[in-house]
Amino acid sequence: MKVLKFGGSSVANSENIQKVLAIVKQESKNDKVAVVVSAFGKTTDQLISAGNKALKNIADAKETLETIKELHDQIITDLITTHKKEVSSEVAGLFKKLLSIYEGLYLLQELSDKTLAKISSFGERLSSLIIANAAKELFDATHEESRKLITTNNDYLNAQVNFKITDINITSFFDKNKHQVVFLGGFISSNSNHETTTLGRGGSDYSASIYAAALGAKELQIWTDVSGMFTANPRVVKQASPISEISYEEAMELSHFGAKVLYPPTIQPSLRKEIPIRIKNTFDPENLGTLISNNPKNGNEVKGISHIENISLITIEGGGMVGIPGFSQRLFETLSRQKINIVFITQASSEHSICVGLYENDAAKASELLDDTFRSEIDRKKIKPIIVENNLAIIAVVGESLKNYQGLSGQMFSALGKNNVNVRAIAQGSSEKNISAVINKKDAKKALNTLHEQFFGEKIKQLNLFVTGVGNVGERFLAQIHKQNEFLKENLKLTIRVIGISNSKKMVFDSDGINLENWKEKLENGAPTSLESFYNKVKESNHRNSVFIDNTANQQVSEVYEKYLRQSISVVTCNKIACASSYENYKALKEISRKFNASFLFETNVGAGLPIIDTLKNLINSGDQIHKIQAVLSGSLNFVFNNFNENSTFHNVVEQAQQEGYTEPDPKIDLSGVDVARKILILARESGYQLELEDISKNAFLPLDTLETKNNEDFYTSLIKHENHFQKIYAEANDKDCRLKYVAEFKDGKATVGLQHIATDHPFYNLEGSDNIVLFFTERYPENPLLIKGAGAGAEVTASGIFADVIRIANQ
Ligand code: ADP
Ligand code: ASP
Ligand code: MG
Secondary structure: OEEEEEOHHHHOOHHHHHHHHHHHHHHOOOOOEEEEEOOOOOHHHHHHHHHHHHOOOHHHHHHHHHHHHHHHHHHHHHHOOOOHHHHHHHHHHHHHHHHHHHHHHHHHOOOOHHHHHHHHHHHHHHHHHHHHHHHHOOOOEEEEOHHHHOEEOOOOOOOOEOHHHHHHHHHHHHHHOOOOEEEEEOOEEEEOOOOEEEOOOOOHHHHHHHHHHHHOOOEEEEEEOOOOOEOOOOOOOOOOOEOOEEEHHHHHHHHHOOOOOOOHHHHHHHHHOOOOEEEEEOOOOOOOOEEEEOOOOOOOOOOEEEEEEEEEEEEEEOHHHOOOOOHHHHHHHHHHHOOOOEEEEEEOOOOOEEEEEEEHHHHHHHHHHHHHHOHHHHHOOOOOOOEEEEEEEEEEEEOOOHHHOOOHHHHHHHHHHHOOOOEEEEEEOOOOOEEEEEEEHHHHHHHHHHHHHHHOOOOOEEEEEEEEOOOHHHHHHHHHHHHHHHHHHHHHOEEEEEEEEEOOOEEEEOOOOOOOOOHHHHHHOOEEOOHHHHHHHHHHHOOOOEEEEEOOOOHHHHOOHHHHHHOOOEEEEOOOOOOOOOHHHHHHHHHHHHHOOOOEEOHHHOOOOOOHHHHHHHHHHOOOOEEEEEEEOOHHHHHHHHHOOOOOOHHHHHHHHHHOOOOOOOOHHHHOOHHHHHHHHHHHHHOOOOOOHHHOEEEOOOOHHHHOOOOHHHHHHHHHHOHHHHHHHHHHHHHOOOEEEEEEEEEOOEEEEEEEEEOOOOOOOOOOOOEEEEEEEEOOOOOOOEEEEEEOOOHHHHHHHHHHHHHHHHHO
């Protein structure tokens, strides 16, 4: 004997029911089979909603009832031929009964639990009857009324089963039964007065387990719409995967903490008789699914992660509680008397406070009851009035052998902390099969994904990017990610998703990742943006491993980094303004980044994609000391002075540099030396020196009136005017067989920048195109400096430098 249960979506329409019948036919070839079915699709929800409508407006209720009836009629038409007439008329009779109950509700204006149970029961009464008759046309089958077999107490909506009577009912029916397959409705039952009761929402799983236990079945199969019990809810965690084997206790723990795939009470009856439970997918029957048994094959220590939303926390605290026995007893008694379910308990070891987690819709009532129970203690100020907090969720990490797994809770809470998930309360069951935490509801999705990545880490890590600025650099950066994504997935087990993009006018968001094939079009049709609204959207979307990327050269953008970092969102920027602003601000950003566990990376601030800052950091972190830095750090100035000579004009060369993307949007920032000064400032600071931009002496080569121009047009006009001045600078160097290089130097705590004559034997002499070069003279490299050289400007290399910073974050 086997028991098979098919859930609502498995029987949502004729096509699905045909799949179900094929499975049942196959499974019943060599064995007798009991099949427990749910109501069709969402019928139970609709029946209940029609009941609530009937209280206000009978026409609305009738309309919903009509929709339900249409589905049932359609299925009869599609699947039943031989007995169509009889079945149709029996079904019509049931709908007539339902209608009269709704009409009664409308007149009485009252919907009791008893009536609600009665209404809800029609879903399974109808579905089991119809499917049994459809089956009869294909194989030997019959239908039996579950309410005759499963006997319960009077808790109409959450009835407790009387197993003694129920087991006898079931065995005596099946002993007499001659048919190969018996179809039964799940969820429904009756009390000793033959009034209809139900086993709780989702209760068909439980019905099936009751039958399996009574019959001593060799297997209970729960057929649903996913391929087993997953490591986390697959609708919330895309990377979740089916668990091949799991113990009864673990499955119970996961379902208790919200894994809806199995109704929590289901395990108990099967466990008592050690009946293995298999969870299978109606839409992928070949898939082995999950086996729940006493001796699962060893798997991960952490088996799965689940969560419950809509939780409230009730806290009782006060010095008056300490050492008084019976305090918690009164608390639990009060709640249990009113059948309020406690999901979670923690008590501080000082006994100064006790905290219980409840379903949100019980919270108000619970707090009222507890206020009453503890009235006299509250009045005498022995304890504080009851505190209720709403909008919470519980997440639980589940596994049988968690107790053997050192440091697991450390890993769990540090992963949550890194992603700015605030933990409100923690409990570790004494069984040590789960560690659970109460968090804000809005963080639930992020927390689940974070923990999943942490404990099922062989899977792919995911970074979520928010990109501001899609000019030269930003555009290339997006193109590089697009091109490289497959490689990263294969080789680094990393997916990079771009969730948000903005320019100065528009923004676009897609929490599944923006398609980088056509982001431009999407952005064009995006919503209006501002720094504030972009930030709010990023915060709202609340993804784990979030990174904000600044591809602009904008002051205001640089001022929002702090806000992102404080949300534990990493910042990657090619914009130098923040790091070259006041030392105080630079230091503060670094500290906030440390405090909130968010990276702040700006490799591209010096030498574009060249690993200059990273190398410097490695030197310092490994105990080296910087004595001197000598560098050519302006790709644009290098380009200009490499191309400028007696046969060209200065302004033409500058214009060309700008066109090729080697300059800042405002080329004067490069030519005035400000840009180089910022870079050497950043290198000095990263070397551990406290310096301000004003402390750097600049030898300007631009005439004063050129420096004072206010826009690019005036700037170029001024360059034309001063062509002779520039030719003279060139000639002076050329006469001495030297080349002009704009050199930055840091030594003895002081920095200078300026144009220098470089002789043929100097390492700077042969610097090509827009190349940069840096020489680090350090404790370990005192005479022969550590040298980094290569293309130091241009959108493509800058974009690749940003990309490298993003990868650094992924590798942390
Ligand atoms: P049925 O109608 O077959 O009883 P349910 O909707 O009650 O199906 O349960 C199946 C659903 O449970 C899945 O579609 C999935 O969304 C949800 N679910 C939640 N947690 C898990 C989990 N850990 N593994 C599998 N499914 C889960
Ligand atoms: N039909 C019932 C419900 O929706 C029982 C079930 O499907 O398990 O709650
Ligand atoms: Mg279910």
